[in-house]
């Protein structure tokens with residue numbers, strides 16, 4: 001099976017590398033061409049446009065930053081849709097809104113192709129280790145055909161039904177993550193300002209019902225005085241909070257805490273922290 005991969009950022013480059021290592025023939029494209037270099041060295045073929053990546057593939061995957069980025073590689077004469085035809089599949093793994101995803105499904109179907117949305121949970125390391133959680137929804141035939149590739153990128157894979165369901169599930173997941181991370185940052189800031197050792201707070205949290213891998217992974221970084229190299233860029237966390245609030249508007253669900261957390265992340269963005277890891281939101285919290 002020939003695969004395409006469009007969008008070689010933190011996640012896409014690691015995921016495409018796992019497809020190459022698994023022996024698939026992979027054609028890649030990225031806006032910033034240099035990022036394709038290591039993948040080409042590992043055996044991938046570089047395409048000149050997203051359309052060319054789709055034309056060379058049975059199934060083309062995309063892992064884009066935002067809904068705008070999805071549309072930028074999807075639409076127009078050089079876009080993915082232009083390279084689709086009957087029998088091909090388009091799998092969008094970006095975290096976006098259900099509306100954009102449904103539009104991708106409609107455009108794929110108009111070309112006689114199949115569509116699957118498949119956003120992921122898990123960051124840089126799970127992407128490298130192929131232990132992502134993949135939430136898929138859309139055309140079940142394409143899900144079945146994509147499984148051999150999805151299994152090389154993730155260790156837990158769920159099929160959630162019609163297009164839009166996986167997108168919504170991913171947003172509900174990330175809303176929880178943003179809130180938990182914010183609570184951790186505030187707890188550590190309060191401990192420090194109260195003259196306590198923040199590392200001891202991490203120890204207390206880790207020994208009770210609130211223990212979790214994210215606190216272990218990010219706690220030391222937040223309590224320490226080092227930098228915040230991005231595994232999950234803060235700008236993408238704010239995008240996910242914004243999209244969660246947009247979904248909440250659509251379904252009439254109040255999200256009291258998430259609305260406040262979003263304001264905090266907007267403040268962090270305005271302080272120039274967008275390309276840092278989302279744990280850098282602690283800088284916007286500390287006095």
Ligand code: NAP
Pocket residue numbers: 006007008009010011012030031032035063064065066068069072073093094095096120121122123124231232233236237240
């Ligand atoms: P990233 O490192 O910022 O990469 C984003 C990708 O989108 C890059 O390939 C970038 O191209 C491309 N892009 C952005 N704007 C574009 C445009 N206008 N036209 C064409 N290409 C454009 O992001 P990431 O961390 O890999 O995340 C990708 C997606 O996965 C996001 O939706 C994110 O929310 C989601 N996600 C991330 C994580 C994580 O921990 N990082 C975890 C789960 C889900 P350039 O290289 O040219 O900038």
